[in-house]
Amino acid sequence: FFYGPGQVHGDEVILTDDDAHHLLRVLRASVGQEVELCDDKGSCRRAVIAGVDHGEVRCRLGHELPDSEAVIRFYLAFGVLKGEKTEFILQKATELGAAGFFPFTSERSVVRPDKKAEKIQKRWQKIIHGAAAQSRRAIIPQLNPPCKWPDVLDLSKTFDKVVFFWESEEDRPLAKSLEGCSRGDRVLLITGPEGGFSAKEAAALGKLGIEPVTLGPRILRAETAAVVATAVALYQVGELG
Ligand code: SAH
Numbered sequence: 373f374f375y376g377p378g379q380v381h382g383d384e385v386i387l388t389d390d391d392a393h394h395l396l397r398v399l400r401a402s403v404g405q406e407v408e409l410c411d412d413k414g415s416c417r418r419a420v421i422a423g424v425d426h427g428e429v430r431c432r433l434g435h436e437l438p439d440s441e442a443v444i445r446f447y448l449a450f451g452v453l454k455g456e457k458t459e460f461i462l463q464k465a466t467e468l469g470a471a472g473f474f475p476f477t478s479e480r481s482v483v484r485p486d487k488k489a490e491k492i493q494k495r496w497q498k499i500i501h502g503a504a505a506q507s508r509r510a511i512i513p514q515l516n517p518p519c520k521w522p523d524v525l526d527l528s529k530t531f532d533k534v535v536f537f538w539e540s541e542e543d544r545p546l547a548k549s550l551e552g553c554s555r556g557d558r559v560l561l562i563t564g565p566e567g568g569f570s571a572k573e574a575a576a577l578g579k580l581g582i583e584p585v586t587l588g589p590r591i592l593r594a595e596t597a598a599v600v601a602t603a604v605a606l607y608q609v610g611e612l613g
Contacts, residue, residue: 373505374410374512384422385409387429395421395429407431414441414510441510442611443555445471447531449524450598451565452476454483457595459499462515464599466503469606471558472514473500478521480567493517524562525576531560536577537601538569538584539591546585546601550608561605563598 373395375385387395395401403421409431410416416439419431448465452458452475462473475496477483486492497515504512519527528534535549553559562577574584587600606612 373407374412374501376412380411383433385419385431385433387431388427392424392427392429396424396427401429406434408437408508409433410510414439416440416510439510440508442469442471442606442609444553444609444611445556445558446602446605447472447474447558447560448598448602449474449476449527449560449562451478451481451563451594452483452518453566453594457593458483459496460595461598462496462499463503465602466500466509466513467507468599468602469509469611470513470602471511472516474516474524474527474560475518476521476524477518478524478565478573479570481565482567483565489518521573521576525580528560528562528577528580528582530558532557533559534562534577534580534582535559535585535601535605536562536574536582537587537597538564538574540574540584540586542584543586543589544583546587546604547608549583549585550605553609559605561601563601564594566594 373387373391375387379386395407401421403423405421407419407421408416409419416437418434418437420434421429422432423430448470450461458475500515501512533553535546587597587604592600603612
């Protein structure tokens with residue numbers, strides 16, 4: 373479970389609302405049972421349930437747990453997709469270890485920025501939070517508000533390395549692109565929407581010196597590519613075992 377500074381009282385953390393409900397009702401946890409608690413800086417500790425009053429759970433903090441986060445932080449900029457496909461990307465890339473997300477719309481996006489953006493953002497946030505807790509992440513990956521393709525270009529300048537996945541013929545393998553990445557680097561992975569990238573969009577990245585990388589000769593669906601790109605990048609730097 374994740375907690376903020378306001379929930380700390382001495383060596384105890386108070387879980388309330390959804391977390392308390394999940395612990396008591398879903399996990400049927402009781403006093404003496406162990407939980408893992410992570411603060412908002414990614415430090416995780418074992419804890420023991422010390423008491424339950426009025427639906428709040430008091431947990432006594434114990435020893436530090438090993439850090440489960442990847443030493444290279446991979447952020448995923450992906451073309452927003454229709455329906456649950458975006459939710460699939462957020463959940464799976466969170467389980468795999470993505471550090472954050474930049475959903476964007478571009479020329480060939482099928483989905484149009486929705487009027488219910490606020491509600492959708494909240495739903496996406498919930499999916500990421502749940503996947504982070506379930507996969508025992510030390511942090512909750514950061515979800516940025518949907519942006520447009522030009523914003524992605526600006527964004528890419530703030531990363532140590534950018535990898536852009538394009539189903540192009542030249543087979544520039546990912547391994548080459550990730551050579552030289554080291555601890556603490558922030559890497560941006562970019563995958564496109566259902567319709568892919570236009571030549572103009574790809575050229576704009578080329579102008580920034582960002583070479584396309586291939587995931588092989590087969591065309592993956594956008595949601596597959598976003599998740600596979602995350603997995604392959606983490607694997608490439610030795611973060612998936
Ligand atoms: N234009 C494609 C569909 C794009 S697939 C078509 O011919 O139908 C959606 C996104 O997945 C692409 O923009 C790209 O980022 C990624 N992708 C799919 N297959 C890929 C591959 N073999 N190599 C690299 N990226 C791929």
